[in-house]
Amino acid sequence: MAMLEVKDLYVSYGMIAALKGISFEVNEGEVIALIGANGAGKTTTLHTLTGLLHAKSGSITFDGKELTKTPAHKIVEMGIAHVPEGRRIFQNLTVLDNLKLGAFTRKDKAGIAKDIEEVYELFPRLAERKTQIAGTLSGGEQQMLAMGRALMSKPKIVVMDEPSMGLSPLLVSKIFEIIEMIRERGTTVLLVEQNAKKALAISDRAYVLETGKIVLSGDAHELMNDDSVKKAYLGE
Amino acid sequence: MGFLNNLINGISLGSIYAVIALGYTLVYGIAKMLNFAHGDVIMVGGYVIFIAMTSFGLNSWISILLAVIACTLLGIVIEKVAYKPLRQATSLAVLITAIGVSYFLQNMALLIFGEKPVNFTSVVNVPSLKLFDGKIVISGETSTAIVISILIVVGLSLFINKTKSGRAMLAVSEDRGAAELMGVNINRTISLTFAIGSGLAAIAGALLCSAYPTLQNTTGAMPGIKAFVAAVFGGIGSIPGAMIGGILIGIIEILGRAYISPQLADAIVFAVLILVLIIKPTGILGKKINEKV
Numbered sequence: 001m002a003m004l005e006v007k008d009l010y011v012s013y014g015m016i017a018a019l020k021g022i023s024f025e026v027n028e029g030e031v032i033a034l035i036g037a038n039g040a041g042k043t044t045t046l047h048t049l050t051g052l053l054h055a056k057s058g059s060i061t062f063d064g065k066e067l068t069k070t071p072a073h074k075i076v077e078m079g080i081a082h083v084p085e086g087r088r089i090f091q092n093l094t095v096l097d098n099l100k101l102g103a104f105t106r107k108d109k110a111g112i113a114k115d116i117e118e119v120y121e122l123f124p125r126l127a128e129r130k131t132q133i134a135g136t137l138s139g140g141e142q143q144m145l146a147m148g149r150a151l152m153s154k155p156k157i158v159v160m161d162e163p164s165m166g167l168s169p170l171l172v173s174k175i176f177e178i179i180e181m182i183r184e185r186g187t188t189v190l191l192v193e194q195n196a197k198k199a200l201a202i203s204d205r206a207y208v209l210e211t212g213k214i215v216l217s218g219d220a221h222e223l224m225n226d227d228s229v230k231k232a233y234l235g236e
Numbered sequence: 237m238g239f240l241n242n243l244i245n246g247i248s249l250g251s252i253y254a255v256i257a258l259g260y261t262l263v264y265g266i267a268k269m270l271n272f273a274h275g276d277v278i279m280v281g282g283y284v285i286f287i288a289m290t291s292f293g294l295n296s297w298i299s300i301l302l303a304v305i306a307c308t309l310l311g312i313v314i315e316k317v318a319y320k321p322l323r324q325a326t327s328l329a330v331l332i333t334a335i336g337v338s339y340f341l342q343n344m345a346l347l348i349f350g351e352k353p354v355n356f357t358s359v360v361n362v363p364s365l366k367l368f369d370g371k372i373v374i375s376g377e378t379s380t381a382i383v384i385s386i387l388i389v390v391g392l393s394l395f396i397n398k399t400k401s402g403r404a405m406l407a408v409s410e411d412r413g414a415a416e417l418m419g420v421n422i423n424r425t426i427s428l429t430f431a432i433g434s435g436l437a438a439i440a441g442a443l444l445c446s447a448y449p450t451l452q453n454t455t456g457a458m459p460g461i462k463a464f465v466a467a468v469f470g471g472i473g474s475i476p477g478a479m480i481g482g483i484l485i486g487i488i489e490i491l492g493r494a495y496i497s498p499q500l501a502d503a504i505v506f507a508v509l510i511l512v513l514i515i516k517p518t519g520i521l522g523k524k525i526n527e528k529v
Contacts, residue, residue: 052413072416081417088414090407101407104400105419153419 001064003028003188004049004080004157009058011041011048018044020212021058026157031179031189033199033220035233036209042192043085045209046159049190050082051075063156077105081155085162085192087146091135095126098134098145102152112152119148122181140171147178157188164195176202196233200224208233240372242494243487248378250486251385252447255440256463257470257478258392259433265473266409266429269327272334273314275460276341277434281307281441282451283349286356296359303438311434312427320423338457345453353452356445377447384443388436389479396475405429409473458502462489465509471522480520 002025011019019041026032034042047053049060051072060067067075076082081102090098099119103112120127123144129137134145143163150158163179164172176198183189183202193199200206200220208216208229216229223229256278263271281303288299318337322330362376396402407415408425416422437456444459445451462485470481485505493501512519 050417052416071421072413073419073421076417076419084414084417088411088417090410090414092410093403093406097403097406101403101415101418101420104404149418 005061007059010056011044012056018212022214024207026190028188030204031183033203033206034192035196040209041212042209043161046161050080076153079156081150081153081158083146083150083160087142089134089142089145094131095134096130098149099152102149115152123148140167159190161192242490244374246487246490247483248381250483251381252443253463253466253486254385254479254482255436257467257482259436260464260467261472261478263429263433266405267426269330273337275456276338277307277437278441279456281438282445285442300442304435307438308431308435311430315430342453353450356449356451358446359442360446381443393475462505469512469519471519474521477521
C-alpha cells in the first residue's frame with residue numbers, strides 16, 4: 001500500500017474550485033514531482049495535505065490514517081513536514097531557534113540535539129550562522145534553513161513547495177543536490193516545482209497538474225521525453 | 237525636592253501602567269488584536285481582592301492569588317467566547333467586539349456592585365521610605381509597584397525567550413501558518429497568551445487599587461486606555477517597549493498634572509499618543525514592519 005494516497009480530492013476557495021478531483025499516490029522512498037503552470041493547484045494540493053486548507057470532498061490517507069479532518073499541528077506529528085512556498089522561516093528568530101521550532105512536536109532532547117548536528121552537517125552554512133537572526137540570511141541560506149527546519153520533525157515524508165524559486169542558477173543546482181541527499185537519508189519527498197526540467201531529472205515519478213486536474217502521470221524520465229510535456233513545461 | 241517627589245510618583249504610576257501595557261502588548265503581539273477589555277479585567281481583579289479581604293477576611297496574599305486565578309480564567313473565557321469565533325474576521329470586527337466585552341464587564345460590575353465606589357484597603361504592607369530628612373517620601377505602594385513591574389518584565393522576557401511555549405508564542409506572532417506547520421497549536425497558544433495577560437491584569441489591579449484606593453466599575457477603563465497609549469508609545473508588541481512606554485506615560489501624566497494643569501494631564505497623555513503616531517508610528521522600540529512580497 002502506498003504511504004500517501006490521495007483520492008478524488010476537491011478543494012475550493014469559496015465558489016472557485018481549485019482542485020477538481022485529483023488522485024495520486026506516493027510510495028515510501030520515492031521522490032515524486034508535481035509540476036504544472038501557475039494556478040494549476042500545486043500549492044493548494046500541498047496545503048490540503050498538511051492541513052492548512054481543508055478539502056471539500058475526497059480523501060487523503062497517510063500510513064493508513066485519514067487526514068482530511070486533521071488539524072495542521074497534528075499532521076506534522078504524524079510524519080509529514082512542509083517546506084512552504086516563500087520559505088516562511090521565522091525572520092526575527094535565530095537559526096538555532098528556527099531549527100528548535102522544527103522539532104516542536106518532539107520530546108526527545110538528546111535526539112533533537114543529535115538531529116540539529118545532522119542538519120548542520122547537511123547544511124554547513126547554517127552551522128556557521130546558528131546564532132544569527134534568520135532574516136539576515138541570504139535567500140539560498142533561508143531556503144536551506146526552511147529545509148533543515150522541516151527535517152527537524154523527523155518526518156517520513158517532506159513536501160516542498162518551489163524550493164528553487166528566486167535563487168541563482170548555481171544555488172538552484174545546490175538545492176536539487178540537497179533534495180537528493182534527503183532522499184538518500186531515507187526520507188520520501190513530494191516536490192512541487194516550476195523548474196520542471198530539474199524536478200523531473202531527480203524524481204522517480206511525476207504528475208502534471210492543469211487547472212485543478214491531473215492530466216498526465218508516469219515515470220519521470222518518460223515524461224521528460226513526452227512531446228506535450230516538452231512543449232508546455234520544458235520549453236523545447 | 238518637589239520635582240523629585242513628582243518624578244517618583246510618576247515612575248510609580250508608570251510602573252502600574254507598564255504592567256497593564258504588558259498585557260496589551262503581549263496579546264497584540266501574538267493574537268494580533270487590541271483587547272480593549274483588558275482594562276476592565278483589572279477592575280474585576282480589584283473587586284475579587286476587595287471581596288476576598290472584606291467579606292471573607294482573607295489576607296492580602298491569598299486575595300491577590302485568588303484575583304490572579306479569577307482573571308486568568310476570565311481571560312481564557314473571554315477569548316474563547318468572544319474572540320475565537322472571529323479568528324478569520326476582519327480586525328475591525330474584533331476591535332468592536334473587544335469594546336463590547338469592555339462595556340459588558342463594566343455593566344456587569346455595575347449590576348453586581350452598584351455605582352457607589354468602595355474604599356479599597358491597600359494590599360501593600362511595605363513601610364514607606366523617607367530620604368533627606370523626610371523631604372522625599374517613597375511610599376510602600378510606590379516601591380512595591382516599581383519592584384513588581386521590573387520582576388514581571390524580567391520574568392516575562394525569560395519565559396518568552398527561553399521556554400518552548402514562549403518560542404511557540406514568538407512563532408505564532410510572526411507567521412501563524414508556518415507555526416502551525418511546526419506543530420504549534422494556535423488556539424492553545426493564543427489562549428495561553430490571554431491567560432498570562434489577564435493574570436498580569438489582576439496584579440495591576442492590586443497595585444492600582446492600592447495606590448489609588450477607590451474602586452468602581454469604571455476603575456480600569458482610563459488606566460487601561462493610558463496603558464494602551466504606553467504600549468503604542470514604547471512600540472506595541474515589544475515587552476521592554478511596554479515597560480519604557482509605561483514609565484514615560486506615568487511621568488508625563490504626573491509632571492503635567494503638577495506643572496501644567498491638573499485638568500489637562502489626561503489630554504497631554506493623549507497628545508503624546510497623537511505625536512508618536514505622527515513622528516514614529518512604530519513607537520520607541522517598535523520593529524519596522526516587513527511587508528511580505
